Amino acid sequence: MDIxxxxxxxxxxQSKREYLLNLxxxxxxxxxRVDxxxxxEELDDLIDEFRKTIPEAERN
Structure with missing residues (x-):
């Protein structure tokens, strides 16, 4: 899979995060509510790990 x-x-x-917040x-x-x-939390962790792994992703 390419970058x-x-x-x-x-x-x-990331676009699904707003839906979860509204829910x-x-x-x-x-x-x-627990789920x-x-x-x-898992979505935030995933996004965080992606940004740490590919730091230039935040600039694009």
Missing amino acids: QTLKERIAAV LEQSNLGIL VNQAL
């Missing part, structure tokens, strides 16, 4: 494809896929994943604001989530929080 450009990887950057595009990470950008697509977290819903009052009727119940126990699913949404976990997904956000």
Whole structure:
């Protein structure tokens, strides 16, 4: 997989973060709130690792 494809896929994943944040604001989530929080944490970790691995990704 080339760098450009990887950057595009990470950008697509980053766009889902806002959806998870909006979902977290819903009052009727119940126990699913734990899963949404976990997904956000893992998403943030993934993005962080990508930026550490490919630092120039933040500039593009």
